[in-house]
Amino acid sequence: MAKADTSVKWFHSGMANGPVLRGEAGALIELLDACLINGFDSRAVDSIAVAGGVATVSLSAGNPFEQHVVIQLAGATPAALNAEWRIATSGASSFTFLCPGIADGTATGTITCKRAPAGWAKPFSATNKGVYQSIDTNTTQLYLRLDDAHAQYTRVRGYENMTDADTGDGLFPTLAQCAATAYSWPKSNAAGIASRSWALVADGSMIHFLPVWTASYPHADVFRFGDAVPLFAADAYHCAISAAAAASPAWPSHANATVMNMQYQTGCYFARGADQAAGAAVTRNIAMNVNSAGGYSSAPPVAGELTFAPQIAFHANAIRASIPGLLVGLERKTDYITRTVSEGVDGRWYLKVAVGENVSTPDGSFVALDVTGPWR
Structure with a gap:
C-alpha cells in the first residue's frame, strides 16, 4: 500500500467557503491566492484514528471534503500526519486516507484540516x-x-x-x-x-x-x-x-x-x-x-x-x-x-x-x- 499522489489539486465554486469569482477588482487574485498559495476552508478535527495504514478523520460539525480532493492537516501528533493527503473515502462526518508507515493509534493535539493549495x-x-x-x-x-x-x-x-x-x-x-x-x-x-x-x-x-x-x-x-x-x-x-x-x-x-x-x-x-x-x-x-x-x-x-x-x-x-x-x-x-x-x-x-x-x-x-x- 502506497500513499496516494498529492501533486494535483482541484477546486471549484461549489466547494464550501471557497473564493467567489465576481465582477470586482481583485476577485481573480483572491481566487488564485486561495487555490495556489493558501488553501481554504479550515476545519477543526475532532479525532484521527489510524489502523492498518488507514486514517479515519472525524468532523462532528460535518465533513465538506469530497473523495479525491487533497487536504492538509496541521497540529497533530504524531507529526507525520501533518502533511497533504488525498481522500480515499468520504462520508457525512468523516473521511479516510491511506497513511502507510504511520503506527496504529489515535492522534492528539489541536488538529485542523483544510483544502491544500497547489x-x-x-x-x-x-x-x-x-x-x-x-x-x-x-x-x-x-x-x-x-x-x-x-x-x-x-x-x-x-x-x-x-x-x-x-x-x-x-x-x-x-x-x-x-x-x-x-x-x-x-x-x-x-x-x-x-x-x-x-x-x-x-x-x-x-x-x-x-x-x-x-x-x-x-x-x-x-x-x-x-x-x-x-x-x-x-x-x-x-x-x-x-x-x-x-x-x-x-x-x-x-x-x-x-x-x-x-x-x-x-x-x-x-x-x-x-x-x-x-x-x-x-x-x-x-x-x-x-x-x-x-x-x-x-x-x-x-x-x-x-x-x-x-x-x-x-x-x-x-x-x-x-x-x-x-x-x-x-x-x-x-x-x-x-x-x-x-x-x-x-x-x-x-x-x-x-x-x-x-x-x-x-x-x-x-x-x-x-x-x-x-x-x-
Whole structure:
C-alpha cells in the first residue's frame, strides 16, 4: 500500500467557503491566492484514528471534503500526519486516507484540516496585481502576471524574468502580438457582486482555469498557464499561456482557441519558439482530429462510455509538446452535469466540465481534467 499522489489539486465554486469569482477588482487574485498559495476552508478535527495504514478523520460539525480532493492537516501528533493527503473515502462526518508507515493509534493535539493549495509562490504583488511562479526548480519557473484592476476582465501576461509586480522582460505574448489591454481572463460579463461558477485544476507547474463567466452562456471558457511536456529535453521555453485575445470578449472561447476552434491559434502562446530564440511564439492545440466546436455526434463504441484525447501543442506546424492534465471529449454529450467527477478506464478520476462558444445552451463539448495525478 502506497500513499496516494498529492501533486494535483482541484477546486471549484461549489466547494464550501471557497473564493467567489465576481465582477470586482481583485476577485481573480483572491481566487488564485486561495487555490495556489493558501488553501481554504479550515476545519477543526475532532479525532484521527489510524489502523492498518488507514486514517479515519472525524468532523462532528460535518465533513465538506469530497473523495479525491487533497487536504492538509496541521497540529497533530504524531507529526507525520501533518502533511497533504488525498481522500480515499468520504462520508457525512468523516473521511479516510491511506497513511502507510504511520503506527496504529489515535492522534492528539489541536488538529485542523483544510483544502491544500497547489503549492505555487507569489513573489511579487501590488494593489490589484499579483505575480505567480512555480516553486519547482525542475520547471521553467516563468512568471504569470495579473493586473486585476478591471472589474470584469483580468489582464494576464507571461514573463521570463521579473523584479517586482510591474517590472520584467521576456513578455509572452509580446505587446506587439497582443496589446496590454487585449489579453485577459474574464471574471464576469457584468460588474458587481453576482457570483460566477468556476473550476481550477493544477499541479506544481501548470494551471487550468475554467470560468463560467457569463450568465448568457452556461458553459466554461478554458485558460492555462504553465509548463507543457516538451517533446525534446533541450526545449527550455515550453511554458504555455492562453487567454482571450480581446479587450472585452463577448462569449466563452471568443478570441481563445485553447480547446474550441483548435484549427486556429488565437490567444495561445509559448514563451519562445522551438528554436529558443527570444520572442513569444504562437501555438496551436490539437486533440486528435477534433479542431472546432463540439465533437463527433455519434455514440461511443462502448455503451455508456466516453472517449477523450490528449491535447498536443504545435509550433510552426510541428509537434512541440503535450498539454498535461487535460483531455478533450470526442463526443457531444449534452445530458451530463458539469463538474462531474468519474473514473476512467485507466483507473484515474476526471473532473468533466462543459465548454462552449456563443450558444445559449451547451452544445455537448466538454473537457476532462485528471484529478488523480501525477501529470508528469
